[in-house]
Amino acid sequence: MYRGNYGLVGNQMSMFTRKLEAQLRFQGIPWYWHFKTHEGGPLIEARTGSHFIPALITPEKWMIHDTIALGPLLNDRFHGAPVIPTSPLQRACCFILEDAFNHWLGRVCVHTRWCYPDNVTWVGPRFGANMLLNRSVEEPFTEQELVDLTPVGEMMYQAFGRNACEVNGVGPAQEDAVHGDYNNMLSALDAHFAQNDFLLGPRPCLADFALAGACKAHFVTDPVPKSWLGKHETMLCAYTDRLFGEHDFSECDWLADDTVPETLTIVLDYIQRTYYRSAAANISAGLAGEKYYQYDYGFGVTQARTQRRLNLARLHVQDELVQVGASANQAISRLFMGREILEYYFN
Numbered sequence: 485m486y487r488g489n490y491g492l493v494g495n496q497m498s499m500f501t502r503k504l505e506a507q508l509r510f511q512g513i514p515w516y517w518h519f520k521t522h523e524g525g526p527l528i529e530a531r532t533g534s535h536f537i538p539a540l541i542t543p544e545k546w547m548i549h550d551t552i553a554l555g556p557l558l559n560d561r562f563h564g565a566p567v568i569p570t571s572p573l574q575r576a577c578c579f580i581l582e583d584a585f586n587h588w589l590g591r592v593c594v595h596t597r598w599c600y601p602d603n604v605t606w607v608g609p610r611f612g613a614n615m616l617l618n619r620s621v622e623e624p625f626t627e628q629e630l631v632d633l634t635p636v637g638e639m640m641y642q643a644f645g646r647n648a649c650e651v652n653g654v655g656p657a658q659e660d661a662v663h664g665d666y667n668n669m670l671s672a673l674d675a676h677f678a679q680n681d682f683l684l685g686p687r688p689c690l691a692d693f694a695l696a697g698a699c700k701a702h703f704v705t706d707p708v709p710k711s712w713l714g715k716h717e718t719m720l721c722a723y724t725d726r727l728f729g730e731h732d733f734s735e736c737d738w739l740a741d742d743t744v745p746e747t748l749t750i751v752l753d754y755i756q757r758t759y760y761r762s763a764a765a766n767i768s769a770g771l772a773g774e775k776y777y778q779y780d781y782g783f784g785v786t787q788a789r790t791q792r793r794l795n796l797a798r799l800h801v802q803d804e805l806v807q808v809g810a811s812a813n814q815a816i817s818r819l820f821m822g823r824e825i826l827e828y829y830f831n
Contacts, residue, residue, distance in 0.1 A: 485561055488543030491518035493528055495614045496621050497607060499593050501538040503697025504551050506727045507558060510688055511565040512734065519614040552586070552800060555690045565734055567689055571742035572808035573815045574684055579804045580825060581683055581691030583797050588759035589698040595654035595662045596702065596709040598645030603708040608637025653788030661783035663712060665758060670716040672754040676747040677719055681726055685745050686736040688727060699724040742815060756823045757782060764828055767795045802829045
């Protein structure tokens with residue numbers, strides 16, 4: 485690879501842009517912001533073949549899209565600061581948790597951002613700073629800028645937000661379900677992070693970047709999800725700060741002897757009864773050619789649109805599990821026994 489800086493193409497209000505930023509920061513990779521502006525967006529989309537963000541500009545002048553692919557690539561390029569464990573159980577957990585957080589957290593992100601008018605008003609200037617002014621949201625706004633940029637929120641709601649909520653089955657009528665599930669997630673994370681800095685213990689992995697990306701772009705930033713944190717606010721803000729603040733965990737290592745924290749079972753139980761119920765129903769409906777699917781994650785039946793990318797992600801994790809011999813590994817079998825998570829990937 486060529487030496488040089490990496491350009492992070494995206495938006496500071498984007499979960500997946502922040503996910504990639506967290507990895508760049510932790511690995512000590514030289515990088516810079518390349519905001520996807522209104523003016524430059526069409527060229528970026530032409531190069532990546534997608535309207536989604538983020539993308540990464542490498543020193544070779546490649547522009548690569550999709551954090552699922554970029555995470556392992558950067559892990560291998562900057563192997564002195566690994567973010568993927570090599571031992572079977574920890575590696576399996578890393579990819580399984582990344583998959584779950586990648587695809588489940590977006591529901592609460594779009595709901596809390598776009599279903600509440602005050603939140604839509606608040607995010608307008610923040611999107612406008614990146615997209616129209618080509619500058620960071622951390623720079624103070626003038627009163628006139630706030631006036632000029634506030635309508636950006638409503639424009640994005642009409643162009644993207646309303647449909648994103650409908651597609652994911654998290655429109656305004658789902659407030660109680662989304663809020664209740666959010667509380668369940670926070671309780672599971674609180675129990676785990678009371679004893680651990682990161683998901684696999686003392687050192688972050690790819691899954692932490694997915695979770696922290698949602699936290700930084702939404703949960704501890706947007707007014708609505710932040711107001712829902714309640715007693716969990718200190719916990720989640722501290723976790724987010726561990727990946728975006730001035731801390732150095734590079735010398736910390738994952739637990740010895742290919743073990744994971746005991747409290748990880750609480751997190752696995754949570755994603756088992758939420759993400760994996762949704763994903764299994766999604767994939768089954770999609771393979772049957774159905775446009776919508778239904779599932780129940782504890783708050784009544786929810787209908788959402790099928791999404792092809794979930795099965796692609798499932799097969800990606802399946803490949804990783806095959807490589808570590810998951811089906812014959814006793815430690816992996818013990819941890820996931822009775823949870824039907826491994827069955828999801830191998831069926």
